[in-house]
Amino acid sequence: MSRLLSWKEVPVAGWLEKKGNAKEYETGDWRTIKPVWIEKNCIQCLRCFVYCPDLAILSQGEKVAGIDYQHCKGCGICANECPSKPKALEMVAETDSE
Amino acid sequence: MPNLKELMQHESFFSPGHRMCAGCVAPLVVRQVALAVGDTPVVVANATGCLEVASTIFPYTAWRCSFIHNAFANAAATLSGVETAYRALKKQGKINKEIKFIAFGGDGGTYDIGLQSLSGAMERGHNMLYICYDNGAYMNTGIQRSSATPLFADTTTSPAGQVSSGKSQWRKDLTAIMAAHNIPYAAQVAPSHFMDLMTKVQKALSVDGPSFINAMAHCPRGWRYDTREGVELTRLSVETCYWPLYEVDHGKWKLSYKPKEKKPIETWIRKQGRFRHLFTDKGQTEIKWLQQRVDEEWSKLLERCKEVG
Amino acid sequence: MLQERIALTGNEAMALAMKQINPDVVAAYPITPQTEIVQLFSSYVANGMVKTEFITVESEHSAMSAVVGAAASGVRAMTATSSQGLAYMFEVLYIAASNQLPIVMPVVNRALSGPINIHGDHSDTMGARDAGWIQLYSENTQEAYDNLIQAIRIAEHSDVQLPVMVCMDGFIISHALENLEILADEDVQQFIGEFIPHRPTLLNLDSPVTVGPLALYDYYMEIKRAQAEAMMRAKPVIRQVGQEYKALTGRCYDLLEPYKLDDADIAIVVLSSTAGTTRVVVDELRQEGVKAGVLKPRVFRPFPYEEIREVLAPVKAIAILDRADSYAGFGGPLFKEIRAALYDAPARPPVVNYIYGLGGRDANLNDIRAVYRDLDKIAATGWTDQLVRYLGVREEAIVHA
Incomplete structure (x- = not known):
């Protein structure tokens, strides 16, 4: 939201007729470390998808398809829970990958 | 058994961009509940707390379904009004779709300040599912003890000190209290065991009348552990039998998961800063007490579930 | 109908x-x-x-x-x-x-x-x-x-x-x-x-x-x-x-219900049932030639301060009866707001407060008569040193009557 609404513009009582518009708010910049998905190691168990508190594991059909870096907060649960050997998710420092 | 591959095709009623802390397990509970719900229309009520605050910061909402926050103590009463309005409109022929009603509350809003409101709604038999995400303290206000806080946990209102070993009481057994309301369905879940969680959510939503689910929800900030270990520690809370998974289906107690090898409580608490004060020579006594109490509660549960210890 | x-x-x-x-x-x-x-x-x-x-x-x-x-x-x-x-x-x-x-x-x-x-x-x-x-x-x-x-x-x-x-x-x-x-x-x-x-x-x-x-x-x-x-x-x-x-x-409802206020020298403002008792006393006083009136606000929120100012401004002395106390606030809630509303009135009449009827204590005709007698004195001098009084309390020596 670039411009703040005036009192004549705010919806009554602040009720939001929006469908999950929090998605427009990017929490990705909270990260200090980030997960990297290594597709060739992925066994498509979907655990990262089910365990991500930020719904930041992207999917396509029935498969994991990557990471939503706009929302991933870098908690590391996905990498920790990844059962593949070698792991399909690895945490790397945010700056290292830039 | 929920079909994950089928369920993941539906848009979740909870969206990314919520501002819960990184690694918080509460939104993970909501995420899994949303998966279990699939495309069934729901209206959600939320007690004041971390989840409510962090998911509805004006002008943003992380809810794709209709959502109401009223106050701290009254999520169940508020949702009972919504559900009753639905029944009224249905009776009048003004609405014909099937809608499910789900309330979320933290342990503060459920075990403590909201207990009366919850008890009333359960007793009256509204068609609603109440889910408590139990992170064992008032996390939104900064980690104060609640009646869900584990024995000996160090919180900001039960601090460990020269003459204190942290919280001096065992936690309230809320799931059993809810079961004692003789509601059709009550269960305890942990998101580490997601199939069990989703199965129970689906079951709870299918019964005629009120249902209650108590979900373990680790808090990295309040419990002081590495964010990446949220699910791993949740699993340990089940494996140590601190947080057993069970259900009370129409009065019948049933254990959902029995660890092959019951792990010592120490394996769970060792990784949490809130129990750090116990890992001294003196603290060994407290750890023993804690283990003893976990064992007692576990045996009690096994008996209720007619399982052989 | x-x-x-x-x-x-x-x-x-x-x-x-x-x-x-x-x-x-x-x-x-x-x-x-x-x-x-x-x-x-x-x-x-x-x-x-x-x-x-x-x-x-x-x-x-x-x-x-x-x-x-x-x-x-x-x-x-x-x-x-x-x-x-x-x-x-x-x-x-x-x-x-x-x-x-x-x-x-x-x-x-x-x-x-x-x-x-x-x-x-x-x-x-x-x-x-x-x-x-x-x-x-x-x-x-x-x-x-x-x-x-x-x-x-x-x-x-x-x-x-x-x-x-x-x-x-x-x-x-x-x-x-x-x-x-x-x-x-x-x-x-x-x-x-x-x-x-x-x-x-x-x-x-x-x-x-x-x-x-x-x-x-x-x-x-x-x-x-x-x-x-x-x-x-x-x-x-x-x-x-x-x-x-x-x-x-056929029944008339507005923000306020004034009674014999048009030419009143003294007036009581009171909410709810006590307004009926007050009207009886007003009728008595009118018989005696006293120009008394009463104002019963029907609406307290939104507070009709402009309308209240308009009907009360010409009155010479006003008593506000509050059936609630603010415990050493500046009088009861009705008093505070009405007195404030009259601050801009051209003549700014004296306005006093009576806390009455707490816990169901009866406010009878004699109590109301006493208030009008007080008002009579205040109207005559245009001044009183006691703005907030209690009505019908034992050993309360404040009421002039």
């Missing part, structure tokens, strides 16, 4: 009006002296005389919470309470108002504890005066009945969308049998009309809504400013609904 004349207690009249309104959802909890309303309404539900879904909540906090949930779901929702019950609802009263939900609630006025007391005074609703609810005060059974029906129209008006409490004195009115004229059910239904939500509702699956989000310093004040505006818009709506109700029933 065919109206039936029957005898009912205040509670029976309120319950009857609720039955005729026939709301979709009622959530209520019993409390003396409101209990009868809940009991009677339950019997209407039990006998299929209303379409209402009745939620027998476990507390008033839950009553107001459930009604908020129901109203946000797009139905007509009501409750009723008194005293401690209203106090127990307190936090949710603000939330109902902030969400601009058109909830209507009879409040049978009763003293607040402690000491615990079941009788009538206004400390309960006066305590909630800044919760953001419209407040109508009723003098008798007829007004309680009429106000409740009008309250539906006021609350639900698209310009307003605010909750309304309809106040009536506990026991003095709630339990006293009086004759009143009642409307036919269908006339009430026609007057209030079908409930049409002017806002998004929780149950509209096609367009989900988030009700009750967190608004911090960047938005809280804009949302509250808009809420205040809705309350300001209520004033003309209350008058307009009163006009329409007059056309239907």
Whole structure:
């Protein structure tokens, strides 16, 4: 939201007729470390998808398809829970990958 | 058994961009509940707390379904009004779709300040599912003890000190209290065991009348552990039998998961800063007490579930 | 318009009006002296005389919470309470108002504890005066009945969308049998009309809504400013609904009800049932040639300060009777606001305050006569050194009489 609404513009009582518009708010910049998905190691168990508190594991059909870096907060649960050997998710420092 | 591959095709009623802390397990509970719900229309009520605050910061909402926050103590009463309005409109022929009603509350809003409101709604038999995400303290206000806080946990209102070993009481057994309301369905879940969680959510939503689910929800900030270990520690809370998974289906107690090898409580608490004060020579006594109490509660549960210890 | 004349207690009249309104959802909890309303309404539900879904909540906090949930779901929702019950609802009263939900609630006025007391005074609703609810005060059974029906129209008006409490004195009115004229059910239904939500509702699956989000310093004040505006818009709506109700029933309702004020030298301002007693004394005094008058505000929120200033400005001395105390505040709530309203009056008449009738203490004709005698003296000198007084308290030496 670039411009703040005036009192004549705010919806009554602040009720939001929006469908999950929090998605427009990017929490990705909270990260200090980030997960990297290594597709060739992925066994498509979907655990990262089910365990991500930020719904930041992207999917396509029935498969994991990557990471939503706009929302991933870098908690590391996905990498920790990844059962593949070698792991399909690895945490790397945010700056290292830039 | 929920079909994950089928369920993941539906848009979740909870969206990314919520501002819960990184690694918080509460939104993970909501995420899994949303998966279990699939495309069934729901209206959600939320007690004041971390989840409510962090998911509805004006002008943003992380809810794709209709959502109401009223106050701290009254999520169940508020949702009972919504559900009753639905029944009224249905009776009048003004609405014909099937809608499910789900309330979320933290342990503060459920075990403590909201207990009366919850008890009333359960007793009256509204068609609603109440889910408590139990992170064992008032996390939104900064980690104060609640009646869900584990024995000996160090919180900001039960601090460990020269003459204190942290919280001096065992936690309230809320799931059993809810079961004692003789509601059709009550269960305890942990998101580490997601199939069990989703199965129970689906079951709870299918019964005629009120249902209650108590979900373990680790808090990295309040419990002081590495964010990446949220699910791993949740699993340990089940494996140590601190947080057993069970259900009370129409009065019948049933254990959902029995660890092959019951792990010592120490394996769970060792990784949490809130129990750090116990890992001294003196603290060994407290750890023993804690283990003893976990064992007692576990045996009690096994008996209720007619399982052989 | 065919109206039936029957005898009912205040509670029976309120319950009857609720039955005729026939709301979709009622959530209520019993409390003396409101209990009868809940009991009677339950019997209407039990006998299929209303379409209402009745939620027998476990507390008033839950009553107001459930009604908020129901109203946000797009139905007509009501409750009723008194005293401690209203106090127990307190936090949710603000939330109902902030969400601009058109909830209507009879409040049978009763003293607040402690000491615990079941009788009538206004400390309960006066305590909630800044919760953001419209407040109508009723003098008798007829007004309680009429106000409740009008309250539906006021609350639900698209310009307003605010909750309304309809106040009536506990026991003095709630339990006293009086004759009143009642409307036919269908006339009430026609007057209030079908409930049409002017806002998004929780149950509209096609367009989900988030009700009750967190608004911090960047938005809280804009949302509250808009809420205040809705309350300001209520004033003309209350008058307009009163006009329409007059056309239907012949009974006239406005923001204020002045009695013999036009040429009055001295006047009492008082809410609710005591206004009737005061009018009797005014008639006596007029017989004696004393130019006495009385002003009964019907609406306390929104506070009609311009209208009050206009009718009271020419009076030489004014006594405000408050059935609630502020405990060493500058008088009772009615006094504070009326005195402030008169600050801009050209002559700025002396205005004094009497705290009276707490916990149901009777305010009889002699008490009112004493106040007018005081006013006579104040009008003569234009001055008094005692602005706030207590009426009818033993060993209270303040009253001049």
